[in-house]
Amino acid sequence: MSINLENIQLNNAQIAWRAAQDIEDGAYVNLGIGFPEMVAQFQPEGREAIFHTENGVLGFGKAAEAGEEDWDLINAGKKAVTIKPGTAFFHHADSFAMVRGGHLDVAILGAFQVAQNGDLANWSTGRGGVPAVGGAMDLVHGARRVAVITDHVTKKGAPKLVDACTMPLTGVGCVTRVYTSLCVVDVVEGRFVLREKLAAISMDDLQSVTGAVLHVGDTVKDLTTPSL
Amino acid sequence: MSINLENIQLNNAQIAWRAAQDIEDGAYVNLGIGFPEMVAQFQPEGREAIFHTENGVLGFGKAAEAGEEDWDLINAGKKAVTIKPGTAFFHHADSFAMVRGGHLDVAILGAFQVAQNGDLANWSTGRGGVPAVGGAMDLVHGARRVAVITDHVTKKGAPKLVDACTMPLTGVGCVTRVYTSLCVVDVVEGRFVLREKLAAISMDDLQSVTGAVLHVGDTVKDLTTPSL
Amino acid sequence: MDKRSASVADAVADIPDGATVMIGGFGGSGAPIELIHALILAGPKGLTVVNNNAGNGHVGLAALIEQGQVDKLICSFPRSADPKAFTDLYQAGGIELELVPQGTLAERIRAGGAGIPAFYTPTSYGTDLAKGKPTAEFDGRTYVQERWLKADYALIKGELGDPMGNLTYRMAARNFNPVMAMAATRTIAQVSRFVETGGIEPEVVITPGIFVSTVVEVPNPQQEEVLIRQKAVFP
């Protein structure tokens, strides 16, 4: 790799911010545990998203303050949350009926790898240890839009956008959009189509850190975010 | 038929009374619409049965008094009922989860025909008109005991306990006990086993109005009921 | 977020010819009479209707059928005190009937809402209603495969409704309403009373708002059973 991404790439907060800009007013949204939870912090002013969590809460509020936690009121990441007017509780089968039944507008997940046909690998490194899947395999078939937020390459510099996943799959052909630390890419008919990229990186350099062909859409916008 | 059943056979109230005697304390019970609903009137003193109705009520009380009906609180026969302490409401899918999931102890249904292997025909005469099935096909696979209450023969004198049903089936091999106007019969391994009969009818006469062989169990008790 | 609609007429205005419409209720209990009557006035034709019954008298679903708006009915029990509207049309070959056991109907609707394309049930095995359906054996017993049921619209009746679409139901009027809300692309709920967001305790919500598109307030709703006893005719 000839370029130093460190100096130009977005940080996690900026990736999350960018993903949050696409969540429309009134959307029902599930954020995967860990990094994707950060998206909730960047909900644009004047838009209301209703957040769903697998363990049976719809329309929950902010994270609970330290010392104020009620451990009967947690999200799928086992973090204490709060209720707000309009919150509803329901059991696990009803919760995944919402997911599997296609009632969510957006799910935002992390990824180890995303393939150009929309295959996602995000649950198992395939390297042994104790496997754990949680709700990831359900979520990828649940929402109308399944978005991924991720660094563009691994810590070792390997591309996370690939021709075909080499790690164990979470779902087949499920991802519709990827927000990386360098660009925004849609999955369209088995191809990655570039929608936005940082101005600081050239097309050639971006392609060089991507494991599959990046097709160029009608226009490629500059990917811009605030400093976060 | 050499005998006149009119003079000896039980009336509907007496058949219902007899069926009610077998409902154990604490049993969850579904009574089919029409004649079987009468069983609830004869619940033995000191025993509590919890009645289920397909449209989403468990533990309902007596029929509503005329003029006091609330038509949002009905049973599967569309008759107004009442609540009592401990009543629960739930939706139709949960209601049939109770049925199909084997959570009921007893279902009591009417019949056109019952075959010696436990096949039941009670939903369609097969003669055209508008077909209607309701919850009968679910109930016959739902309860641990599926009992039938019925006149022993049709109005025209044809046996209702038969070798094999000739009318459209409601369920296969589902009936466990039949209470008729003349006797009580269990279905055991593809055979009718007689448990009780009216003292006023001989074995031969009973067999002559029955369309399948009545096997005699260890003992055949007298079928006795109060005057009702 | 505000899913409230000003009138039942507005709420049903975009239901097109040929739509599949689930209608909640069991007999008159939980039947959204005002929404059905608004649908009659709106006038779409060629509807497929999913309901447990086939209507009664000359109001509600019976009236919708009587107006010739329904091409096909999917139900478990098309019998009632006065099912004349349906029976006459059915016997004249003017309406298609898909008869489904009641528990299978409820489960097919729930499956539609829950993203389960097919399931196996013991119900109807060995009967005429299982003809042509795949069967499979599990643990030595044979079961019938049934498909999910979905709709373009659901018309349902709740008790309380808030702007987010959270709903409660009154007593046994709950019946098919919550599962139909899950299975339709657009669910339109009439409620007896609007409450503000937060006016329904989170533990008491029966239908979370995610399943509801539109809520319209109909205070003191009519009861089909009462209308029928009054020999009411609509329109």
Next chain:
Amino acid sequence: MDKRSASVADAVADIPDGATVMIGGFGGSGAPIELIHALILAGPKGLTVVNNNAGNGHVGLAALIEQGQVDKLICSFPRSADPKAFTDLYQAGGIELELVPQGTLAERIRAGGAGIPAFYTPTSYGTDLAKGKPTAEFDGRTYVQERWLKADYALIKGELGDPMGNLTYRMAARNFNPVMAMAATRTIAQVSRFVETGGIEPEVVITPGIFVSTVVEVPNPQQEEVLIRQKAVFP
């Protein structure tokens, strides 16, 4: 009818070696800690446990595993802050793991309770977790066939319980508890407060008593999450 039991010890006393036991909760939320601890003291071995997780720290399910009472775990997410009890045993080959996607786990349990022996789901299609499972195509999309999941016992945690076994739950502590109540031959519920029959409004009942065998009152129940932060160890 009175399903109340005097103590958690009495409530779990007849659970035998080799039983399949569903345990409610999602992490510490809704986990019936006192019932699990009573089960540890009762001592049955060779259990198959169904839970979303594999326990955390040295209390509750983690302690049950640590005591060597669990031969097999059916769960979706055997990871936690401190999953040492399970991880050590698993890596030593001392416990069997059946990993199930969370929504499939919930649906399999509900299917067990609802008498649905098998169903199709899009979840896990094309992944390692679908290996060996039948698939079928519906409307041009391929789905995986999953089987129901039942248990001999369910240990669950409610908020209010009445003598008939009607239950409510507290906030997100509901999670797997109501579906597990449906899927077990015997369901044992600890509740934070007994109320008299009729003390729960019929519309507010979440688990109707038909799904519950035994109710035991545990006022001020312990919270697994709090115990773990206190580094509690049981027994």
